[in-house]
Amino acid sequence: MSFGVTDAMTDWVPTGVDEEVPSAARVYDYLLGGGHNFSADRALAENLLKVLPARDMARLNRQYLDRAVRFLVGEGVTQFLDLGSGIPTVGNVHEVAQKLNPAARVVYVDNESVAVAHSELMLRDNPNAAAIEADMRDPEGILGHERVRGLLDFSRPVALLMVGVVQFIPDTDDPWGIAETFRAALVPGSHFALSAFTWDNAPEGMRAAIEVFKNSRDPIFPRGREEILRMFGDFTLVEPGLVYTPEWRPDRASALADASRSNLYAGVARKN
Structure with a gap:
């Protein structure tokens, strides 16, 4: 497993990227063992x-994403809009979904140019998946984007994914309103999968993490359970509700022992 690359090996870097300013997408890539950081x-x-x-x-959040996508495909969902998708690593949404249903369509959205550039490379021979560079704080722009509209049919159910991203949106940018705008664009039968940093399990650690992220391009804003629960609006949470990532439909009982190390709440909800 690789935990990074030397800074000389940067042929993959898009023009204009400031290598001196850390980004959440590249930090996550490093934590998952990737080399694009x-x-x-x-x-x-x-x-x-x-x-x-x-x-x-990072690992538990990625495993939650895998289980959530498999669940959604099992529910008959064939369209996915993944906001804050990050840098491609093994087990991307399109890989999981298209393994189960080759007709599944996926659009990745991220505001980090390295993430988008590598997603585009990965998807260049995949007609049912695309990546766009956009900020999830612009829901109207994303929902109206030609590549989004070209792949996703919003008259049919869509799975909206906000996995490990809303903690990067401050209260002043109204993440609840952003989520509501996206949810409003979905028809009944659609689903919303979310995970987010929380204070609840390790408040002192999260306070320290806020300081760590202060000098990055992506400061963090952890939230309590009720604040995260509000993101789902009037959608109905499926069992087991809003829980720590390893507690969401675990594949094995031993995964529950990891709950204390998760520090992210996760849930999937359905529009009735």
Whole structure:
């Protein structure tokens, strides 16, 4: 497993990327063992590991995404809009969904140019998946984007994914209103899958993590359970409701022992 690359090996870097400013997408890539990150990202990640079990958090969140996508395909969902999708690693949404249903369609959205560039490379021979560079704080722009409209039919159910991203949106940008705008664009039978950093399990660690992320391009804003629950609006949570990531429909009983190291709530809800 690789935990980063030397800064000399940067042929994959899109023009204009500031390598000195850490980004959440590249930090997450490093924590998951990816190679598309810079020394600044690795330094932030190592500082984060001093205050939180960040590798476990990243791994458990990724495993939750895998289970949620498999559940959604099992519910008959064939369309996915993945907001804040990050840098491609093994087990992307299209890989999981299209393995179960080759006709599944996926659009990835991220505001990090490295993430989008690598997603585009990965998807260049996949007609049922695309990636766009956009900020999820612009729901109208995303929902009206030609590539989104070209792949997803909003007259049919869509799975909206906000997995590990809303903690990067401050209260002043109204993440609840953003989620509501996206949810309103979905027809009955659609689903909304979300996970988010919470204070509830490790308040001191999260306070320290806020300081770690302050000098990155993506400061963090952890929230309590009720604040995260509000993101789902009038959608109906499926069992087991809003729980820590390893507690959401675990594949094995031993995964429940990881709940104390998760520090992210997760849930999937349906529009009736």
